Amino acid sequence: xxxxxxxxxxxxxxxxxxxxxxxxxxxxxxxxxxxxxxxxxxxxxxxxxxxxxxxxxxxxxxxxxxxxxxxxxxxxxxxxxxxxxxxxxxxxxxxxxxxxxxxxxxxxxxxxxxxxxxxxxxxxxxxxxxxxxxxxxxxxxxxxxxxxxxxxxxxxxxxxxxxxxxxxxxxxxxxxxxxxxxxxxxxxxxxxxxxxxxxxxxxxxxxxxxxxxxxxxxxxxxxxxxxxxxxxxxxxxxxxxxxxx
Numbered sequence: 001x002x003x004x005x006x007x008x009x010x011x012x013x014x015x016x017x018x019x020x021x022x023x024x025x026x027x028x029x030x031x032x033x034x035x036x037x038x039x040x041x042x043x044x045x046x047x048x049x050x051x052x053x054x055x056x057x058x059x060x061x062x063x064x065x066x067x068x069x070x071x072x073x074x075x076x077x078x079x080x081x082x083x084x085x086x087x088x089x090x091x092x093x094x095x096x097x098x099x100x101x102x103x104x105x106x107x108x109x110x111x112x113x114x115x116x117x118x119x120x121x122x123x124x125x126x127x128x129x130x131x132x133x134x135x136x137x138x139x140x141x142x143x144x145x146x147x148x149x150x151x152x153x154x155x156x157x158x159x160x161x162x163x164x165x166x167x168x169x170x171x172x173x174x175x176x177x178x179x180x181x182x183x184x185x186x187x188x189x190x191x192x193x194x195x196x197x198x199x200x201x202x203x204x205x206x207x208x209x210x211x212x213x214x215x216x217x218x219x220x221x222x223x224x225x226x227x228x229x230x231x232x233x234x235x236x237x238x239x240x241x242x243x244x245x
Contacts, residue, residue, distance in 0.1 A: 001046045001110065002048070002051065002109070003075075004053060004112045005024075005034070005052045005113055006096055006097070006113065006115055006206065007034070007052050007115035007116075008055040008082050008093075009090070010055070011116070013232055013233055014233065014237065017234060017237065021061065022054070022061060023115070024062070025062070028241060028244050033118060035069060037119065038050075039122075041113070041123045041127075043122065044111075046127070048075055049075055051078050052066060052078070052079045052080065052115070053080045055081070055084045055085065056081055056084060063079045066078075092202070093114075093205060094193065094206060095197070109187050110185045111184050113181065117229065117230055118229040118231065118244065119182075119226060120229075126184075130184045135186060135217075135219065136210070136213065136218070136219045138221045139179065139183070140155055140177055140179045140221040140222065140223055142176050142177055142223075150173060152169065152178035152179060154173040154174060154175055155178070155179055155221055156177070161221050162218060162220050163221055164214075166210055166211045168205055169205070179221065180224070180230075182228075183206065192213065192216070196209055
């Protein structure tokens with residue numbers, strides 16, 4: 001299995017914190033968000049390569065971080081520069097996945113994660129679920145706040161946790177189950193990224209791909225027992241510094 005970590009965004013809502021630093025390298029309680037993400041999944045022995053996709057602005061910082069941290073992890077860490085320089089010419093999350101798939105010639109099961117999500121628990125059971133069922137798998141959890149649900153991909157599941165409806169950032173969420181920005185795609189799914197892009201679909205938010213995909217093949221969800229936090233504002237970042245354990 002390979003991993004693609006999405007770190008090519010510009011996080012303008014977090015300025016001035018992210019004006020000269022990628023959001024993934026902001027620290028929470030003394031450790032970067034990106035290192036905390038690695039700690040949640042890098043113990044999975046089936047992952048043999050981790051690909052971080054950056055933009056041109058932050059490529060050197062992320063490359064330096066990867067070189068510094070490499071000795072901590074068994075996997076080979078590779079950082080890619082997608083060549084973009086601002087929000088105006090960014091490839092989007094799905095565009096960046098496609099970029100790495102082609103550049104790295106990936107033909108394997110694939111774990112994809114946003115680089116800026118804080119996970120409170122390891123993803124051990126999530127990967128075990130994929131090994132058991134072998135089909136594309138979303139990481140999901142329940143959200144109590146109705147307004148917060150509008151910022152996520154919202155799922156409806158059957159009794160086996162198969163996705164029967166998925167809507168990215170709905171104005172009227174149909175359930176309280178949200179998909180986080182962590183995904184496992186089976187090897188045979190990877191060619192469908194090109195189909196998705198070639199059809200002219202939205203390349204931006206990573207949730208748009210499974211929103212398109214579930215109508216074509218089976219996708220399951222794993223209900224995560226921990227907390228997943230997407231730090232979107234300076235205020236939220238400051239609050240997390242006080243509350244994160």
